[in-house]
Amino acid sequence: MAHSIIKQLEELRELNPLVHNITNLVVMNNTANALLALGASPVMAHSPAEVKNVVEISKSLVINIGTLSASWIESMYQAASHATTIGCPWVLDPVGAGISALRNDALQRLLNLRPTVIRGNASEILALAGFSQATTKGVDSTAHSSTALQAAIKLQNSYNAIICVSGEIDYIVSANEIIEVHNGHIMMTKVTGLGCTSSALIGAFLGLRNNTVEETIAGVAVLSLTGELAARTAKGPGSLQMHLLDALYNLDTPTLQRELSIQRYVRRD
């Protein structure tokens, strides 16, 4: 597994894929910095008047509904629609799914446009699959990632997207497999937007446009691993955020070979 990610990371750093982000106001800076530190090239653009232009020059699109408004929903819809039309891979991050009709309706519209990948925390994936709106408390998950596995499988079957559930263990559900990423650290839940960053890194790897399942695993694993590495020297969530960006920039083959902890299972449902 490390071999695939090592190869993808090398390719990504050579190609510097342009990743178009329509993301929330809280995490924009971190998202851009994480993409740059990894080796990708971020662009943030949200006006309905230019999102199609930006999708066309980008290698992938990341849509994150963290701080929605009517005009941003329209931009997200137009960008995602165009991405699907021209074959540009795109990630949907359903932040706060279940907390309002505004979010639920926007998510249904976006789901119908067939995202390549959906990544959320357990509460969000449960809400998105219609399993439970009661477990949602704002934007932080109140459920363990494993409790959302059935919801992820249902979503995968319904929309033929790759579904990622972030948490103590990260789950990635493809048409054929369930992949577990065991890297990560509990302190990561005390830094805002690391889930959003995971979605952005998935977007960066999807920009290679080679194998969407392998690229999704790479995005999830690289964020969780660099978060884990950062936590080892961090004195708290402030320094964790800084060390994480440094770790993304310095991530190398020996570290990936030594540290990645990933398990793959064939789906039997």
Added chain:
Amino acid sequence: MAHSIIKQLEELRELNPLVHNITNLVVMNNTANALLALGASPVMAHSPAEVKNVVEISKSLVINIGTLSASWIESMYQAASHATTIGCPWVLDPVGAGISALRNDALQRLLNLRPTVIRGNASEILALAGFSQATTKGVDSTAHSSTALQAAIKLQNSYNAIICVSGEIDYIVSANEIIEVHNGHIMMTKVTGLGCTSSALIGAFLGLRNNTVEETIAGVAVLSLTGELAARTAKGPGSLQMHLLDALYNLDTPTLQRELSIQRYVRRD
């Protein structure tokens, strides 16, 4: 005094209260990170279509007018109005009060909805009380906090809100008391949004919904103290911001007992 804050901090870390923030575009990331580091759970949502939903699941609301626009004023108004209606405590941070009619009018509308707490710098509190618009220069204060004490008392009397003035000494004016927090550090004025963070932390403690005066003191004191602690090892405002988040995360009973410097006086005006 330390005893009350210690107890509140323990409770906050156990309950992880959800704090709804409608705040400015400059500080959103820091605000979210400070709330997480403290032990609360932030949610940022500003669409008029969902602010009532979010207020309903939140334990408190923080409204900060730093980067206003017409649609955001409408959201703030709806959120604050709903908070007052359902008894959700809320904080008003009047950033840049006095610099434009847009801000002054928005503030008057919000004041009429009866915030639980108002926190600003001296220039903002002076402008809000109608004492002086001439001393306002942008969003940084040009006046010492003590010069705004009469303005704070006037505001307290007029709106029956708890008024906080941040500065070299932080003043908290309740119906019966004037409380001084002597923690803090001058370098904190060189980091953007630490006043906004103070408002957010007040919001977090108000989420305990126990005693609004004690909760307000806790929010003010914890930010000023962790800023002071951070400044001791910081090499400048960049590292101060990072150390502050780490300090919030690591804040413990011995530190609070040793470091807090708070004085309370019965009001005699």
Added chain:
Amino acid sequence: MAHSIIKQLEELRELNPLVHNITNLVVMNNTANALLALGASPVMAHSPAEVKNVVEISKSLVINIGTLSASWIESMYQAASHATTIGCPWVLDPVGAGISALRNDALQRLLNLRPTVIRGNASEILALAGFSQATTKGVDSTAHSSTALQAAIKLQNSYNAIICVSGEIDYIVSANEIIEVHNGHIMMTKVTGLGCTSSALIGAFLGLRNNTVEETIAGVAVLSLTGELAARTAKGPGSLQMHLLDALYNLDTPTLQRELSIQRYVRRD
């Protein structure tokens, strides 16, 4: 050359000029922190209902089109128009010039209002001068700064603005000179918004309202130098960002005398 910058920095720290920023959503926090660390006072305000008020109390204006929308374009236009009318110096940062008609049209409107200074990367300056839209890839430059020198000269002649091209060497083109700043570090390209920060620091120095060419050089040189200093101890782009803010705060006369690397040439075109 160091002498002029040392004097300006002293003056800036004494006057704390208020700098009005209408900038992009990605970099607002960093921009505000950089201005504070330098010694200026930032204000962010973007509502059409108040931008004229804010321009009037500010010493300079910085307009950055990184995350455009129709209503923000209107605000930028009104603010820049008022700045030109009342003689307030202003900087235009043409982020992503060439990637969409939305940006190109907005830029043409803003150019017609005669910015005091224009600062961009090579791709942006090339696109703005109509030399090449093909080299633009999102918001990161795909061209070396030297390749944009002719474009910068053309822009300088057309609009009588001072033109800055950021890159390995920073070029500043005035009516009479070409100035090269050799400070900087390649790792700075892995931190989002340092170009935007350069524009903001130019704005801060323009707030001294003394000599626009010298002030522009000071802004460019101080950012590139502090980035270079930060890179010496940084372990990656995360720590570079933090060290840069600390370096701005601590920048002193001996460092400026020892480290600045600037060359000035009389234009002979």
